[in-house]
Amino acid sequence: MKYFIANWKMYVGRADAVMLAEIARAAKTAEGVQTIVCPSFVHIDAVGRVVSGSAVVLGAQDAYFESSGAFTSAVGIKELKELGVSHVLVGHSERRRYFGETDEAVNKKVKAAYAGGLQPVVCVGETEQERTAGQTESRVSAQVRTAFQGVSVKKVIIAYEPIWAIGTGKASSSADARAVHQLIKQIVKETNGSQCSVLYGGSVTPDNMHEFWNTTDIDGVLVGGASARKETLSSLLALLSF
Ligand code: PGA
Secondary structure (H helix, E strand, O other): OEEEEEEOOOOOOHHHHHHHHHHHHHOOOOOOEEEEEEOOHHHHHHHHHHHOOOOOEEEEOOOEOOOOOOOOOOOEHHHHHHOOEEEEEEOOHHHHHHHOOOHHHHHHHHHHHHHHOOEEEEEEOOOHHHHHOOOHHHHHHHHHHHHOOOOOOOEEEEEEOOHHHOOOOOOOOHHHHHHHHHHHHHHHHHHOOOEEEEEEEOOOOOOOHHHHHOOOOOOEEEEOHHHOOHHHHHHHHHHHHO
C-alpha cells in the first residue's frame, strides 16, 4: 500500500476545504494507493460528507491522548471516530515546535490512537542544526523509539519529515530520504516487529513528487502547502493514477 496524505494545516476555510475534498474525491487513483485528507478539526464534518462513500479517507491533524474530561479545546480520539476519521497525524513538527509537544506526549498519543481504533501517522524529523551536526540518525532514532515505547501493534505508519524541508521549498533528495527510511524500518523491525510504512514529507510538489513516489523504501508522501491549493493538488493527484 502507498499513501498520499494531504495535510491542509490551518491554510483553508470551509469552502476551500470542501472544494479540495471534491477534487480528491474525483481523482482516479491506481490500485494500492490510499488517499487521506487531513482538514482542520472544524472542517472535518464538512469534508467527511464530501468524501463519504469514496476511496478517500479522513485524517485528523492531531488528537489529545486523554479520552474525555476537563481539557478545554482538546479533541479526543472518540470524537474524531464519531466524525468518521480513520487516521491521525501525531507529533507533527509544527505541534512539537509551536505547541511544545514532546516525544513522551507523542508516545501517549500513539497509544491512545491505537487503543481507540485510529491509525496514527507518526511524524519524525531532524532540524537543520541537527542535520548539520550529523545528528539526523540519532535524533530520528530517538523519536521513533520513544514514540513506540510499549506499543505492540501490527501496522505502523511513520512520516519522515526533515524540519528544514517543511514549507521551505527545499526538499530532501530522494536518496537521503531513502537512507533515513531504511533506518526507521530497521528500528521498527527490531523494537516492534510490525509491518512498517514510511512516508516522506517536506516541500513535496508536482515537480518532485514523481521522484519520491517511485523510490524504493518510500511508501508514499505527506504533502502540506501543495495539497492545499487546487491547481497543485490536482497535479499531485493526477500522478497517483498510474
Ligand atoms: P509542506 O509540509 O509540504 O508544506 O512542506 C509538509 C508537512 O508539514 O506535512
